[in-house]
Amino acid sequence: MLIDSHNICYSRFLNRQGEDKENNSRNGNFGLPQFLATNIDMAAATGFCQSSAFYCQHSPEAARITWTKNCNPHGLARSFSWKLLSSTPNIKLSSSSPMPFLGGNYLPKKERIQVVSPNIEAPSMTVEFLDAWEDEYDGIIIDPESLPPSANAFASALQASLSNWKLKGKKGVWMKILLEQAELVPIAIQEGFNYHHAEPGYVMLIYWIPNEPCMLPASPSHQIGIAGFVINDKREVLVVKEKCPCSCSGVWKLPTGYINKSEELFSGAIREVKEETGVDTIFLEMVAFRHAHLVAFEKSDLLFVCMLKPLSSEIKIDEKEIQAAKWMAIDEILGQPFYQEDQMSKRVIKICLETSERHYKGFTAHQLISKLDGKLSYLYCNDTNNV
Amino acid sequence: MLIDSHNICYSRFLNRQGEDKENNSRNGNFGLPQFLATNIDMAAATGFCQSSAFYCQHSPEAARITWTKNCNPHGLARSFSWKLLSSTPNIKLSSSSPMPFLGGNYLPKKERIQVVSPNIEAPSMTVEFLDAWEDEYDGIIIDPESLPPSANAFASALQASLSNWKLKGKKGVWMKILLEQAELVPIAIQEGFNYHHAEPGYVMLIYWIPNEPCMLPASPSHQIGIAGFVINDKREVLVVKEKCPCSCSGVWKLPTGYINKSEELFSGAIREVKEETGVDTIFLEMVAFRHAHLVAFEKSDLLFVCMLKPLSSEIKIDEKEIQAAKWMAIDEILGQPFYQEDQMSKRVIKICLETSERHYKGFTAHQLISKLDGKLSYLYCNDTNNV
Incomplete structure (x- = not known):
């Protein structure tokens, strides 16, 4: 079929x-x-x-x-x-x-x-x-x-x-x-x-039933992940080392995770950062997203990178989840060998940095009602004065 | 479980x-x-x-x-x-x-x-x-x-x-x-x-097996749709009326559809526009996306709106799929009663218009390699000179 x-x-x-x-x-x-x-x-x-x-x-x-x-x-x-x-x-x-x-x-x-x-x-x-x-x-x-x-x-x-x-x-x-x-x-x-x-x-x-190609819609095709970029007034970024039994445990990286069922993208980012580091944040903008294929179960994956503003600074890690978390200078993050070899990760960090310096504009979230389903949904777009 | x-x-x-x-x-x-x-x-x-x-x-x-x-x-x-x-x-x-x-x-x-x-x-x-x-x-x-x-x-x-x-x-x-x-x-x-x-x-x-909450990842959660905004030199937009046996058949709208398995977002938009209208296009930018929940099978849905540039103008509809397609003035599109009542759709059309007039900047697609999976994937971000 x-x-x-x-x-x-x-x-x-x-x-x-x-x-x-x-x-x-x-x-x-x-x-x-x-x-x-x-x-x-x-x-x-x-x-x-x-x-x-x-x-x-x-x-x-x-x-x-x-x-x-x-x-x-x-x-x-x-x-x-x-x-x-x-x-x-x-x-x-x-x-x-x-x-x-x-x-x-x-x-x-x-x-x-x-x-x-x-x-x-x-x-x-x-x-x-x-x-x-x-x-x-x-x-x-x-x-x-x-x-x-x-x-x-x-x-x-x-x-x-x-x-x-x-x-x-x-x-x-x-x-x-x-x-x-x-x-x-x-x-x-x-x-x-x-x-x-x-x-x-x-x-x-x-x-x-018909003797022609099946026109029924395909099953859900994507997993949705989020990454949180949190930078403080000292230009330090919130990073974690994961407790996963694999070689990534040596790399300081952005907190990430999958969104929960029916969760908003920005809510998922705020939740993951809080769970992993204990730091409270608010959402500022969606700076970029990456689309990858043939990931888990041969399905595809979208990862949304969210710029978050910290509301607290004290770190309290979830010891079940991660090994360590800290505030780290951007240069130190990018100085890790991993980032020298990874175009995608390096680009994401640089975009986040540009955003924090107001040289870059991502998408913000706008709650609007649609006649289609009668519900409020979020539209992510560039928040200009013109629209 | x-x-x-x-x-x-x-x-x-x-x-x-x-x-x-x-x-x-x-x-x-x-x-x-x-x-x-x-x-x-x-x-x-x-x-x-x-x-x-x-x-x-x-x-x-x-x-x-x-x-x-x-x-x-x-x-x-x-x-x-x-x-x-x-x-x-x-x-x-x-x-x-x-x-x-x-x-x-x-x-x-x-x-x-x-x-x-x-x-x-x-x-x-x-x-x-x-x-x-x-x-x-x-x-x-x-x-x-x-x-x-x-x-x-x-x-x-x-x-x-x-x-x-x-x-x-x-x-x-x-x-x-x-x-x-x-x-x-x-x-x-x-x-x-x-x-x-x-x-x-x-x-x-x-x-x-363990006597604790299941930590296995959830099944794929999202369907991914695309909409194509194609505007010609006369400021006319490519719109379709669908053949679906429902009341929407009276509304002129953007061509849309679901992406195929492992298909890039922009490729899906180009394909759908070609299939429905016969018009060839190239991708310019991703102007916005909408996140909706509890759609098909209680799963969620992301719809990405793509700005496309027409490479041809002759319309040849897929009669199995749609009722009609044409080039239509923006004011006529927004003048339809449906758009007066639908915040989301109206906003999307206005953003697309701003983009075409270069008053708005969406995301472009950048193919980068990641050490994570050793593959080229697309990063969608605002294409500034700084990053």
């Missing part, structure tokens, strides 16, 4: 949160279950949009659907034999079965699959499908809270649902499987789902 | 790629299998480092280990009964078994687990552990290419290995499970693993 982000509508990720919040309060939350009411961005991330633009607005068309209808089993996906299952109870599938991992007795439970026709040769059955949402991109979001807990029932309902969605011309199918539902993962993979992204607690699977 | 990025050593993600490349060529690749030789960043992302610093260097200490040793089965994790399995062939585990999802016959295969003691009450067995790597953070990276294909053998080896790693005082355990190995996912989850991240083709699982 090809995952290619370049044709994905950028703005559709951004414009649902605010709208849905508004509509949720106005329209009694559409009867959304909590997992969707709080994670409604799922809907915006779903399905098929070939446009790519910045300022789009979606109408809140997502609506809950539970399909139960007469279904011709010959329309089901894959070669799974419903006839065999209906006529031969307790049969154990051989290893050539499409679902060998289910092990022993593979028979749809009667409360989920009801045979309503006596004609075994071409049975017409009432099938209960998976609970799911449609979105305006012809996409499907399966409700993780209503997945059948038994492997058999899940497999049957998934096959029937996929067949149904194919007939309806649906495109992308999203299925979030919670940690405690892990037993269902291999069944979904067997049916043709692929991994999209995961984090502690769940894995998100996708299925692209 | 708590995943908290704020105490993670930032630089350890960055400094392995180059070193390992160098050492691979010098030392005959250490005999690394291809999956690790090409994805060696895995090692840098593994384990436990409480420091947080920018410019660290690691020594290439990762070395392949295959453990096979006498192991007391009473030291195994969880309450899985080896005695039962050894003495009762072909037993079918009941639903109260710790691994009910394995279905039918759950017995370690003899080629993987060999009983070498006749004492059934306290058997001493030679257990084959999972192939894995140690790293310098007391972490373990399990080799996905040598996972036992059978669920039984995998479960046995995983339990034995976890027990062994616990005894050795190991900390973080990483296990990449490929799409075709999905059957192993629920077994690992049952043993206490959690999801870390995933993308098409694999899911990465983690296990944190």
Whole structure:
């Protein structure tokens, strides 16, 4: 399955949160279950949009659907034999079965699959499908809270649902499987789902129905780091030596770290400096950032260098994290052999120094509201009087 | 399992790629299998480092280990009964078994687990552990290419290995499970693993052994978008109307999109403009960026606005992607009702205009080499003569 982000509508990720919040309060939350009411961005991330633009607005068309209808089993996906299952109870599938991992007795439970026709040769059955949402991109979001807990029932309902969605011309199918539902993962993979992204607690699977390149957006691609440049009135810079069991422990460097989930860049820089050195600071400006690829997990990395103003001077290191911290003259920092050999680090320190001497202008942070998502976000830009 | 990025050593993600490349060529690749030789960043992302610093260097200490040793089965994790399995062939585990999802016959295969003691009450067995790597953070990276294909053998080896790693005082355990190995996912989850991240083709699982907060780095947190501002000599701006089935289709906006995997920001902007409008451009500067949270999949989003210079003027739209594109006067763009109501979008357009009139200075891109990873990366900064 090809995952290619370049044709994905950028703005559709951004414009649902605010709208849905508004509509949720106005329209009694559409009867959304909590997992969707709080994670409604799922809907915006779903399905098929070939446009790519910045300022789009979606109408809140997502609506809950539970399909139960007469279904011709010959329309089901894959070669799974419903006839065999209906006529031969307790049969154990051989290893050539499409679902060998289910092990022993593979028979749809009667409360989920009801045979309503006596004609075994071409049975017409009432099938209960998976609970799911449609979105305006012809996409499907399966409700993780209503997945059948038994492997058999899940497999049957998934096959029937996929067949149904194919007939309806649906495109992308999203299925979030919670940690405690892990037993269902291999069944979904067997049916043709692929991994999209995961984090502690769940894995998100996708299925692209059309016979054309997958248009679903890629999974998150970047880690975001920050570095704090803190210089005092004596022109000394706050530096640390890390406690990491590696050769960098000999180098005095800027405090750095990763931002926390949903943390602002400048807040992350202030927090990291405080944690590592005990020094309180305020954010002045974002002086530069570096973009690197194929870093952790083959993903990319953005490191933002923040100029911070110290509000205190006493150093109290976090002994779990670092070996030592101190205020150090710029020349001493750059005089270390490491900086002589590292273009990038040397340039960053020099830019920070220029900034502190007011010979350089970076970006400041401006909190603005956007109609896209109805939220306040930070715009980082050069703070001139003209804009 | 708590995943908290704020105490993670930032630089350890960055400094392995180059070193390992160098050492691979010098030392005959250490005999690394291809999956690790090409994805060696895995090692840098593994384990436990409480420091947080920018410019660290690691020594290439990762070395392949295959453990096979006498192991007391009473030291195994969880309450899985080896005695039962050894003495009762072909037993079918009941639903109260710790691994009910394995279905039918759950017995370690003899080629993987060999009983070498006749004492059934306290058997001493030679257990084959999972192939894995140690790293310098007391972490373990399990080799996905040598996972036992059978669920039984995998479960046995995983339990034995976890027990062994616990005894050795190991900390973080990483296990990449490929799409075709999905059957192993629920077994690992049952043993206490959690999801870390995933993308098409694999899911990465983690296990944190110490009885303290997990120090493993969080999964990638951000999607990266770009917007292209292209203005011609007549002071007209290149705008598009998207084909997305939503209400934004009426608004003329800047071309935007997501960057591709490992793509430079400016390259992504040039590509998106070309794809959507057919217009060739070159990158001039990065004028601003916006940081938004809780966007798709509850992750965050950075949108970089790029000033591009047109090299051609003829418009040829990608009809699959957008409805229309044209050159439009700035006043007309800002005159649309949408821009009157959207602080963020209005500010961005005004900044771009100021940039084009040389009243505003953004960041330019500078390719520099870093000793950290031995690679060329782009530093975006204000291009003054002083730095």
